[in-house]
Amino acid sequence: xxxxxxxxxxxxxxxxxxxxxxxxxxxPTCHSPRMEPVTVEGDGxxxxxxxxxRPPTRFQADGPYAVxxxxxxxxxxxTGRLADVPMExxxxxxLGARMRVCGGGPGxxxxxPADAGR
Amino acid sequence: MRPVFVAGIGSSTFGRHSETSIExxxxxxxxxxxxxxxLDRSDIGALYLGNFVAGPLxxxxxLAGLVADGLGLPQIPCTKVEGACASGGIAxxxxxxxVATGMCDMALAVGAEKMTHADTAAVTSxxxxxxxxxxxxxxxxxxxxxxxxxxxxYEQRYGATxxxxxxxxxxxxxxxxxxxxxxMGADLSTQEIGNARLIxxxxxxxxxxxxxxxxxxxxxxxxxxxxDVIPQPVQVxxxxxxxxxxxxxxxxxxxxxxxxxxxxxxxxxxxxxxADEVSCVELxxxxxxxxxxxAEDLGLMPRGAGAGYAAEGRTAVDGDRPINASGGLxxxxxxxxxxxxxxxxxxxxxxxxxxxxxVKGAKVALTHNLGGTGVACTVNILRATDA
Numbered sequence: 001x002x003x004x005x006x007x008x009x010x011x012x013x014x015x016x017x018x019x020x021x022x023x024x025x026x027x028p029t030c031h032s033p034r035m036e037p038v039t040v041e042g043d044g045x046x047x048x049x050x051x052x053x054r055p056p057t058r059f060q061a062d063g064p065y066a067v068x069x070x071x072x073x074x075x076x077x078x079t080g081r082l083a084d085v086p087m088e089x090x091x092x093x094x095l096g097a098r099m100r101v102c103g104g105g106p107g108x109x110x111x112x113p114a115d116a117g118r
Numbered sequence: 119m120r121p122v123f124v125a126g127i128g129s130s131t132f133g134r135h136s137e138t139s140i141e142x143x144x145x146x147x148x149x150x151x152x153x154x155x156x157l158d159r160s161d162i163g164a165l166y167l168g169n170f171v172a173g174p175l176x177x178x179x180x181l182a183g184l185v186a187d188g189l190g191l192p193q194i195p196c197t198k199v200e201g202a203c204a205s206g207g208i209a210x211x212x213x214x215x216x217v218a219t220g221m222c223d224m225a226l227a228v229g230a231e232k233m234t235h236a237d238t239a240a241v242t243s244x245x246x247x248x249x250x251x252x253x254x255x256x257x258x259x260x261x262x263x264x265x266x267x268x269x270x271x272y273e274q275r276y277g278a279t280x281x282x283x284x285x286x287x288x289x290x291x292x293x294x295x296x297x298x299x300x301x302m303g304a305d306l307s308t309q310e311i312g313n314a315r316l317i318x319x320x321x322x323x324x325x326x327x328x329x330x331x332x333x334x335x336x337x338x339x340x341x342x343x344x345x346d347v348i349p350q351p352v353q354v355x356x357x358x359x360x361x362x363x364x365x366x367x368x369x370x371x372x373x374x375x376x377x378x379x380x381x382x383x384x385x386x387x388x389x390x391x392x393a394d395e396v397s398c399v400e401l402x403x404x405x406x407x408x409x410x411x412x413a414e415d416l417g418l419m420p421r422g423a424g425a426g427y428a429a430e431g432r433t434a435v436d437g438d439r440p441i442n443a444s445g446g447l448x449x450x451x452x453x454x455x456x457x458x459x460x461x462x463x464x465x466x467x468x469x470x471x472x473x474x475x476x477v478k479g480a481k482v483a484l485t486h487n488l489g490g491t492g493v494a495c496t497v498n499i500l501r502a503t504d505a
Binding site for chain 2: 020021023028047048049050051052053054055056057058059060062065067069076077078079080081089095106107108109
């Protein structure tokens, strides 16, 4: 396992410590308004993915693209995209594979297999 | 709360209505419901209209008032409700509450949608208004995508195969062939379904419901109006609504919708029955995998068993758990705001014993209407009254 840091910014409740992918005005656990940005390590596990072949108008130029759901090791679930679009099933990382954030912005996090290019 | 009954129903066919306006579709369906009941429309005390995408696709709002005007209703409160694909079910529940609470003795629920004039990208965009655009929506996730994610996890967890899930498509498409209101009934082989073009992996063409135009309406009345009602009345035993997370991260799991689970528990408690007492079900099969997840969420079968039930014929019209005898959204079509009321229409026909795909001896019917990423759900339970 590489120790390279792959940061991703999420929210942490200053009152109770609850982490959340955000954006969110109130803590989902204690309802405190003190949700503050925090940087966590972007390593996790692939929960599922799908290949969007028929995008809606605003994402037309991106298609086809693969949307993925990843559970970060800190316990937060993120929706984002696979960095490499698997046009064949065999090209995709299996469910449960170790993944790592490799760029993108808020809500559009990009994920790649943690061992990619090593 | 006092008992509420369905006095009349009306519906357009679901499919392409290029030459008919959404107002005309809604007014004709509602007029048919009023005429069938044989009651005076000037006694209707409230109208609720379910619609989701007339704003983005037609540039037309205030449909509730427009439809009431066309129907010649008095100056009653007319309200449009929106809960994505559950809009029709929510309209039904509000009409139910208006009568159950004694606010009025007669209430009209109408659902209407026009979609087929728009191209696929525009329809997908309009439906995507039900995404949370501060969260999952930013990634480009679509509704087929949401169910593609669920399918992949479901098949890995429970070992369901492509052919198992195709059994849902075969059944619903086959049921649709015999429903005169259905848009896309078909006799499809497992091979045709499994080889159709990919839409959103692993969803293929026939796993997805079509875009549709259509309207459906239901007239609800209190018990003291029943003596004047022409058709055999059907009692509304329960009408429950629950919310779920708008975000994937907020769901406990990709293979369940907590809004369905909560609404179902509420409806069973309200009706005082269990899932075993339900004779027939119309549920929200916007995608083939959705029927399996919904049926499990409704407690109709154990977790992981849904695909097997379809493959074994247990959810067929003559099975022990009949689901979507109408053809469901997959075959009947999905004019989103009308769908929840179309489900009531089909269920009332079943309980009157007059459905073209009649479930033998149907006494209790359940409808399930799910909106967005599981952000809104309604579950209704209806019971036949003795003629």
